[in-house]
Amino acid sequence: MSKSNxxxxxxxxxxxxxxxxxxxxxxxxxxxxxxxxIFKSFVFDTVIMGPSRPDFFTNRLFCLLASRLDMPALCINQDQLAFQNISMSGQFTMHIWVAFVAGAVVAFPYIFWEFWRFVRPALYENEIKHSRGAVFATSMLFSMGILFSYYLIAPLSVYFLGGYQVSPNVENIINFGSYVSTIASIVLAGGVMFELPVFIYFLSKAGLVSVPFLKKYRRHAIVVSFALAAVITPPDVISQIMVCLPLIVLYEVGIVIAKRVEKKRENEEVA
Structure with missing residues (x-):
């Protein structure tokens, strides 16, 4: 079976x-x-500043749970954080940087589609057949990671980091650039981490990993998951567990995908 011309x-x-x-x-x-x-009001006031506002969906949900369960500690981000800009061109530079990042995030499905169009002619027909839906699956996982991090990890991180004090005499007046960088890094890291099944798929297709290999190093993967969770989240146990659990689930999904890849490869060899 030959490749494309x-x-x-x-x-x-x-x-x-x-x-x-x-x-x-x-x-x-x-x-x-x-x-x-152009639509900076929506991007900054609604999207970026959202996790820090009391009326944000996740914050309202946690406060509702706090009242239902009689656990006031669950009610987060009810005090609006104070932000400041300490650079003359800080807000303008931040505006340009955020606009470019937002454009790249929204354009991710198209970017991957262009990459797929470049790689596709080099694949065999059976490889193309088995890779159908790759653009959709990759875009869906990336979007799920973005939404998961934005609506769950980001508010918890804002609550922990924004309210943490070493002394009552030290007031938190947060640099706006620091806040935006924190939100962006958390959200983008979540989108990339949710691509784990895709990485495992391509590695198994290339023969670089196998099901026995993935099962053998399952415990190591759990340790790495906790390490990654500790890097991209604030140092509180709840946030780290919330990040680590999806990674472990995605790793198990990757094992199932690797099984299917190996089974298809065996069937092709027999045929």
């Missing part, structure tokens, strides 16, 4: 093809970034 292009032709895929992806990112720059 596009795979017979020269090296320079491949570079030219890749260049146009990158150009189109960058163009879409820039268009979305311009839109995000």
């Amino acid at each position: 596009n795979s017979e292009m020269s090296f320079l032709d491949h570079l030219e093809e890749l260049r146009w895929h990158i150009v189109r992806s960058f163009a879409v990112v820039m268009i979305l970034a311009v839109l995000a720059f």
